[in-house]
Amino acid sequence: MAKLKAQRLELINPSVIMGLVHKARQIASTGRPIIDLGIGEPDFETPAHIKESAIEAIRNNITKYTVVAGEPRLREAIVAKFMDENFLTYSVNEISVSGGAKQAIFNTMMASLSPGDEVIIPSPYWSSYLDIVEMCQGIPVVVECSPAQRFLITAEQLERAIGSRTKWLILNSPSNPAGGVFRPEQLKELAQVLEENPDVHILSDDIYEHFMFDENQFTSILNVAPQLRERTVIVNGVSKIFAMTGWRLGYCAGPKYLIDNINAVQSHSTTHASSISQAAAVAALTGPKEFIAERSASYQQRRDIVITGLTAAERITSIVPDGAFYVYSDCSGVIGAETPSGQTIADDVGFCSWLLECHGISTVPGVAFGLSPHFRISTAASEEAIESACTEIVKACSELVFRRE
Numbered sequence: 001m002a003k004l005k006a007q008r009l010e011l012i013n014p015s016v017i018m019g020l021v022h023k024a025r026q027i028a029s030t031g032r033p034i035i036d037l038g039i040g041e042p043d044f045e046t047p048a049h050i051k052e053s054a055i056e057a058i059r060n061n062i063t064k065y066t067v068v069a070g071e072p073r074l075r076e077a078i079v080a081k082f083m084d085e086n087f088l089t090y091s092v093n094e095i096s097v098s099g100g101a102k103q104a105i106f107n108t109m110m111a112s113l114s115p116g117d118e119v120i121i122p123s124p125y126w127s128s129y130l131d132i133v134e135m136c137q138g139i140p141v142v143v144e145c146s147p148a149q150r151f152l153i154t155a156e157q158l159e160r161a162i163g164s165r166t167k168w169l170i171l172n173s174p175s176n177p178a179g180g181v182f183r184p185e186q187l188k189e190l191a192q193v194l195e196e197n198p199d200v201h202i203l204s205d206d207i208y209e210h211f212m213f214d215e216n217q218f219t220s221i222l223n224v225a226p227q228l229r230e231r232t233v234i235v236n237g238v239s240k241i242f243a244m245t246g247w248r249l250g251y252c253a254g255p256k257y258l259i260d261n262i263n264a265v266q267s268h269s270t271t272h273a274s275s276i277s278q279a280a281a282v283a284a285l286t287g288p289k290e291f292i293a294e295r296s297a298s299y300q301q302r303r304d305i306v307i308t309g310l311t312a313a314e315r316i317t318s319i320v321p322d323g324a325f326y327v328y329s330d331c332s333g334v335i336g337a338e339t340p341s342g343q344t345i346a347d348d349v350g351f352c353s354w355l356l357e358c359h360g361i362s363t364v365p366g367v368a369f370g371l372s373p374h375f376r377i378s379t380a381a382s383e384e385a386i387e388s389a390c391t392e393i394v395k396a397c398s399e400l401v402f403r404r405e
């Protein structure tokens with residue numbers, strides 16, 4: 001019997017991140033201690049008042065179908081969030097709530113791409129952008145952004161990447177995996193190019209907007225170029241900011257015709273996000289927010305521990321991230337080196353596998369994010385764990401032998 005597999009899945013890559021997470025868990029299950037800096041999930045807990053609101057929702061029988069786009073009171077809370085935090089005006093029917101920001105992105109691409117349409121994805125990128133575009137039969141146009149440009153796409157690069165089939169540019173600031181943050185001037189330069197290319201739409205994934213470090217401030221492209229509003233979709237969610245990854249609740253805002261199409265896609269897949277998670281999201285968005293600044297300060301502190309800790313790591317270089325909760329380090333200096341057991345480090349996958357198997361540190365290789373040789377360290381772990389991991393990485397790198405020099 002032939003095994004069924006859709007043609008559109010031929011291009012989908014199994015998640016490198018999930019593969020390593022699985023391997024780390026397997027090793028941990030044998031009793032060996034592993035420091036897990038692989039997964040991009042806040043180590044904080046969902047705040048108590050949000051959990052209580054969900055329990056209350058269950059007691060009050062908020063357990064039935066909701067409208068596809070999300071409960072009106074949740075969309076009202078999202079409209080208020082955009083106004084208060086981003087100075088952007090949306091109406092309730094310009095918002096679509098979904099099962100996570102990931103689903104919002106999937107719905108958007110599904111609703112707008114025809115086979116062969118192109119999507120510009122600056123690398124390093126969050127891996128799912130690429131696979132979602134491919135699943136929707138679009139063509140990802142990856143634009144490599146070097147550490148020298150702080151991993152951020154420039155106006156010149158954007159201009160060069162745009163073709164007659166370009167439908168979207170994906171922006172993610174602060175970014176996963178590199179923590180790059182666009183300054184208003186940089187966004188203005190991108191907007192100028194976009195103005196000259198009226199068929200190019202912008203998907204702005206703002207999921208890390210509250211985790212900004214030092215003097216950095218979050219700016220939306222629509223703050224500097226409001227004229228792009230009719231072709232911009234802003235994606236956000238409660239996963240990272242409120243430590244609610246498992247609740248699966250995200251949303252997007254955009255022009256009504258596109259939101260209607262996004263809702264049409266959703267109406268035939270998941271129908272809507274969980275009614276209980278929607279109730280919890282109302283509590284999250286309308287409740288106290290002081291803890292967010294504290295958590296952001298904590299991520300900054302952990303970033304500093306990684307940056308300081310890794311300065312002693314031979315041949316590893318890191319750009320100081322301006323936001324999010326990752327450090328994306330360059331490991332090109334260790335490629336070709338030999339480990340004490342005589343194994344050659346061929347690439348960043350080899351480096352990360354060696355760190356995991358021989359040193360008990362779980363990280364993610366740059367290949368998962370489209371820019372090698374790098375590796376990503378997630379700072380969503382305790383300071384002690386991060387410190388020990390950095391000490392171990394420094395020790396590991398000092399053991400490497402370079403034969404060809």
Ligand code: PLP
Nearest residue numbers: 100101102126176207237239250
């Ligand atoms: N966007 C980026 C850049 C992410 O890193 C992630 C999760 O890692 C998501 C979106 C997905 O968020 P959600 O949990 O809301 O689907």
